[in-house]
Amino acid sequence: GAVVSQHPSWVICKSGTSVKIECRSLDFQATTMFWYRQFPKQSLMLMATSNEGSKATYEQGVEKDKFLINHASLTLSTLTVTSAHPEDSSFYICSARGSGRTFSLYGYTFGSGTRLTVV
Amino acid sequence: ELKVEQNPLFLSMQEGKNYTIYCNYSTTSDRLYWYRQDPGKSLESLFVLLSNGAVKQEGRLMASLDTKARLSTLHITAAVHDLSATYFCAVVSDGQNFVFGPGTRLSVLP
Numbered sequence: 001g002a003v004v005s006q007h008p009s010w011v012i013c014k015s016g017t018s019v020k021i022e023c024r025s026l027d028f029q030a031t032t033m034f035w036y037r038q039f040p041k042q043s044l045m046l047m048a049t050s051n052e053g054s055k056a057t058y059e060q061g062v063e064k065d066k067f068l069i070n071h072a073s074l075t076l077s078t079l080t081v082t083s084a085h086p087e088d089s090s091f092y093i094c095s096a097r098g099s100g101r102t103f104s105l106y107g108y109t110f111g112s113g114t115r116l117t118v119v
Numbered sequence: 120e121l122k123v124e125q126n127p128l129f130l131s132m133q134e135g136k137n138y139t140i141y142c143n144y145s146t147t148s149d150r151l152y153w154y155r156q157d158p159g160k161s162l163e164s165l166f167v168l169l170s171n172g173a174v175k176q177e178g179r180l181m182a183s184l185d186t187k188a189r190l191s192t193l194h195i196t197a198a199v200h201d202l203s204a205t206y207f208c209a210v211v212s213d214g215q216n217f218v219f220g221p222g223t224r225l226s227v228l229p
Contacts, residue, residue, distance in 0.1 A: 043219045113161035
């Protein structure tokens, strides 16, 4: 139980284009989803928190116009990196939190991550 | 602001040896997680510690939590090469956000 699917696993795109990353909770309803980025040999940095049907809350220093987050349903959140540049190249990981018994049993569940390379 | 520290940050040890990784955090929290990350992969959940004195064991790994000392330990017994990975502790802040420690990169040598 509490499986999170993240797609794509890796993507290479040209500078200036936009990339969308999907995060789906497969067998539970995710009341809250989190997006992280991770640079090589560093820890995870929280970018934003999104609740279904609400605007995402961004961490300080994260450009909301550049990293568009949509959490339109209880099972899907998307992160769109707009006008990507090489410095946006990173490993992006989503996490989902269920409620009630799901949360008690499984806590926070992480997707498999997306490696973004902007060339 | 909740801060999470881990010690050591890098650890190289021989197979068969024991060692402990420490995770300290700065403010009250009652939920602590341990994760493993292999290179190029996402996080694998190892333990969820929910109360003071909680101890959980899985194979060669054992985690404990002391909420009064704001300290969690991850003890490795008779290390094997397959345990080589980066280990993160994470503490819940403000009811829902995770704050991750910097990670401990473990290398187990034959």
